[in-house]
Amino acid sequence: MSPSRRRQAVRMLCGRLGLSQRRACRIVGQHRSTQRHQPAEPDPDHDLRRWLRVFAKAHPRWGYRRAHAVLNRDGYACNRKKVQRLWREEGLRVPARRRKRRRVGESTTAADRLVAERPDHVWALDYQFDVTATGRILKILHVVDEHTRESLADVVAYHLDADATVDVLDKIAAGR
Secondary structure, three states: OOHHHHHHHHHHHHHHHOOOHHHHHHHHOOOHHHHHOOOOOOOOOHHHHHHHHHHHHHOOOOOHHHHHHHHHHOOOOOOHHHHHHHHHHOOOOOOOOOOOOOOOOOOOOHHHHOOOOOOOOOEEEEEEEEEOOOOOEEEEEEEEEOOOOOEEEEEEEOOOOHHHHHHHHHHHHHHO
16 A cells, blocks of 8 residues: 555544544554655646756757747746756756868868969968077068979068068069
């Protein structure tokens, strides 16, 4: 016999026959603590939990905030924090966005498309920086022919700006 049925039997013995609760529990074989135990009420948020699970399945990219907005729009007044708590207790989560995979194939940058076919067709520039023992910054400009891998210019200066770089390239072009 289940504890709830035994509770009913104890109540009947106490009510009809006038037995004490202690004696009725002994006859039925039920502990008195079990007799006095109040069964927990069913979850008052059961329907809301079910609705949240259905909502999350139908809209996997929407979270508890959007669920709360839809609930309010449909006329079910509910606290946002309660929706958040139930959402978390149900283990619902918005899945992390997938990272876009880089497309493998031809590059769209000019540097990757341009291939040196002959000497002086493509030049490459490279800037390097170094610090002297006194703390001053040295700027180093390297200019290389991509076809022959020949170093066309190596300029070391404390001040090397865009105008100086253009002057170096003009000198190289004039000499070739």
